[in-house]
Amino acid sequence: MxxxxxxxxxxxxxxxxxxxxxxxxxxxxxxSENSMLYMVSVQNDYGHVCGGFLISEDFVVTAAHCDKENPTSVVLGTHNLKEAGKTAIKQTYKPEAYQQFSKGDDIMLLELSIKVELNNRVQTVxxxxxxxxxxxxxxxxxxxxxxxxxxxxxxxxxxxxxxxxxxxxxxxxxxxxxxxxxxxxxxxxxxxxxxxxxxxxxxxxxxxxxxxxxxxxxxxxxxxxxxxxxxxxxxxxxxxxxxxxxxxxxx
The missing domain is CATH 2.40.10.10 (Trypsin-like serine proteases)
Structure with missing residues (x-):
């Protein structure tokens, strides 16, 4: 039963x-472990909430509606979240016109607390x-x-x-x-x-x-x-x- x-x-x-x-x-x-090295896991205090991608040593692009999940950090350099080390988010930026995802402008920049090192595990796109x-x-x-x-x-x-x-x-x-x-x-x-x-x-x-x-x-x-x-x-x-x-x- x-x-x-x-x-x-x-x-x-x-x-x-x-x-x-x-x-x-x-x-x-x-x-594969040696591809898509720009992928980012956007996380809050409870774990993964959104995806994202690295565009410079200190900026990640993600969706603006992910801000509702109160992201606090990102994970870079691994495709396996069980092996994750976190980098803190310093500040978030959304277009002034953004209201909600269904109305468009659904893009957000995450400024990282440090500049990450680009290497054979972390790359920009x-x-x-x-x-x-x-x-x-x-x-x-x-x-x-x-x-x-x-x-x-x-x-x-x-x-x-x-x-x-x-x-x-x-x-x-x-x-x-x-x-x-x-x-x-x-x-x-x-x-x-x-x-x-x-x-x-x-x-x-x-x-x-x-x-x-x-x-x-x-x-x-x-x-x-x-x-x-x-x-x-x-x-x-x-x-x-x-x-x-x-x-x-x-x-």
């Missing part, structure tokens, strides 16, 4: 809808050029430590990634009626590959360039009928440069 109750409990968890923002890596694979155009069906990657299927009870300890295709913006608008501006759509859309709850803030990587930030997706990730939505990094380059350069000026 106890086994039956346990099974019913798991079924309820699997069917129960969750908030649409965030990301799990669905139908992905483990990332290239950002796109201004005005970059994403081609429909372009192949990209997304990675994170989030859950791997609807109803999973915990995050993954090891970093996982999956390949996704860029989806035409006009088609994306037919699936998301209130699609915010300055976004890229990729993955999901019935492919059973993409993101879901648990790893917002991770990068959409195309040609080794972080072109997007995971923002939101549908609730039921394994059967997503709408595309996953990412903040378009190329639209925020001036803001990123202004914040990072201003802080360097104060040092």
């Amino acid at each position: 106890k086994a039956l109750y346990k099974l019913l409990f798991l079924l309820v968890l699997t069917c129960h809808g969750q908030n649409g923002h965030g990301s799990e890596i669905i139908n992905g694979e483990k990332v 290239k950002l796109p050029e201004s005005g970059i155009n994403m081609n429909e069906n372009q192949q990209c990657l997304v990675a994170g430590w989030g859950k791997t299927h609807d109803g999973a009870l915990s995050i993954e300890d090891e970093l996982r990634m999956v390949d996704v295709s860029v989806i035409d913006k006009e088609f994306c608008k037919t699936k998301w009626k209130d699609l915010p501006p300055n976004v890229i759509c990729a993955g999901g859309n019935g492919t059973k590959k993409g993101v879901c709850q648990g790893d917002s803030g991770g990068p959409l990587v195309c040609n080794e360039t972080a072109v997007g930030v995971v923002s939101f997706s549908q609730k039921q990730c394994n059967y997503a009928e709408a595309p996953n939505v990412y903040t378009d990094v190329s639209k925020y380059l001036d803001w990123i440069n202004n914040v990072t350069k201003r802080q360097k000026h104060y040092e």
